[in-house]
Amino acid sequence: MQITQHARLSVAPMMDWTDRHCRFFHRLMSSQALLYTEMVTARAVIHGDRDRLLGFDAAEHPVALQLGGSDPGELAAATRIAAGYGYDEINLNVGCPSDRVQSGAFGAVLMERPGLVADCVAAMIAASPVEVTVKCRIGVDEQVPEEVLPDFLRLVSGAGVSRCTIHARKAWLQGLSPKANRDIPPLDYPLVHRMKAEFPHLHLSINGGIATLHEARAQLDAGMDGVMIGRAGYHNPADILLDADRRIFGVSAPPRTAQGVAEAMLPYIEAHLAAGGRLNQITRHMLGLFAGRPGARHWKRILSQEAHEPGAGPEVVVRALDAVTQFAA
Incomplete structure (x- = not known):
């Protein structure tokens, strides 16, 4: 294209x-x-x-x-x-x-x-x-x-x-x-x-x-x-x-989900942390991922409160995602 x-x-x-x-x-x-x-x-x-x-x-x-x-x-x-x-x-x-x-x-x-x-x-x-x-x-x-x-x-x-x-x-x-x-x-x-x-x-x-x-x-x-x-x-x-x-583009592809996107970010986050980066440098862009969806408030709260802490890693995102999943269930 x-x-x-x-x-x-x-x-x-x-x-x-x-x-x-x-x-x-x-x-x-x-x-x-x-x-x-x-x-x-x-x-x-x-x-x-x-x-x-x-x-x-x-x-x-x-x-x-x-x-x-x-x-x-x-x-x-x-x-x-x-x-x-x-x-x-x-x-x-x-x-x-x-x-x-x-x-x-x-x-x-x-x-x-x-x-x-x-x-x-x-x-x-x-x-x-x-x-x-x-x-x-x-x-x-x-x-x-x-x-x-x-x-x-x-x-x-x-x-x-x-x-x-x-x-x-x-x-x-x-x-x-x-x-x-x-x-x-x-x-x-x-x-x-x-x-x-x-x-x-x-x-x-x-x-x-x-x-x-x-x-x-x-x-x-x-x-x-x-x-x-x-x-x-x-x-x-x-x-x-x-x-x-x-x-918009007429491309047929398997439907993407917000949860799938969050999971797909985990290897990228791990690589960034391994290179000396900080978790909140990435997760600050992810706060709105579940906007308007069940569990959005829990997702945003966990990332906002925990991602800036020293040593914060992918487990923070996993915990936030678990909170969304539990709330949606």
């Missing part, structure tokens, strides 16, 4: 959340959905601990790296380095509204400089053996999305980008926190749908406020090429991912 087909459903890049342990966990639920790293700055890739920042398990494929930056030369260098790690896609962040990102003159603030974005992606494409994509907002601050978004897409597609993910909200760079920027600006799905009609040659995914697999399916049926799910995919991963291969 080509990467564009995997992009029919993706889990959004989320800072402090979609690290390599989270992605391995999500991959156990869906073999097809496209997974994204947390945003990594181009400068960090060039000057930092590359193995820590870019390393991932081969089981995570298909997996995309999201880069942050606004210097075409730095982004090209970071792309060249990252390509050596085997990512299936390199994505440029043009949507994050955090103060740290703004101070670095990248993220959502780049919506105000589409020409620079075009220069950046052109440099990345020249350095990359895999597809370069963009994740953007519909606009920022006082911009009129109906005016700026078509121009933005025209420029970046002219630079060689053929796939974009559009977060269907404005970002308010002044006056709203990053958290508020995920909820307060109103969603404008119709505008994103119109962009698909206006740019039929582009592969466009829609992002923002999509909380169920049913809603994702509806967006695809409305003509979008892909759907990116963020917080719902993290907090309720089983509801989003366990049936995604069948409902």
Whole structure:
């Protein structure tokens, strides 16, 4: 299956959340959905601990790296380095509204400089053996999305980008926190749908406020090429991912279960601990596995209270799973 087909459903890049342990966990639920790293700055890739920042398990494929930056030369260098790690896609962040990102003159603030974005992606494409994509907002601050978004897409597609993910909200760079920027600006799905009609040659995914697999399916049926799910995919991963291969990708496979996923994580946890890692580095991503299911509260309580203790091992997960099984019975 080509990467564009995997992009029919993706889990959004989320800072402090979609690290390599989270992605391995999500991959156990869906073999097809496209997974994204947390945003990594181009400068960090060039000057930092590359193995820590870019390393991932081969089981995570298909997996995309999201880069942050606004210097075409730095982004090209970071792309060249990252390509050596085997990512299936390199994505440029043009949507994050955090103060740290703004101070670095990248993220959502780049919506105000589409020409620079075009220069950046052109440099990345020249350095990359895999597809370069963009994740953007519909606009920022006082911009009129109906005016700026078509121009933005025209420029970046002219630079060689053929796939974009559009977060269907404005970002308010002044006056709203990053958290508020995920909820307060109103969603404008119709505008994103119109962009698909206006740019039929582009592969466009829609992002923002999509909380169920049913809603994702509806967006695809409305003509979008892909759907990116963020917080719902993290907090309720089983509801989003366990049936995604069948409902979104049409793949026939034995049904996966939340319990089976928890059990399948145990060898990965043992290997992580043997390498000197800590249990809660993994289990913090697993707290929502049974969300909305019988025994969810017991599962979450045991992992939350015990996984951070010195010497905590796989037996904590087994104990939490036993509690769920007993409650469900």
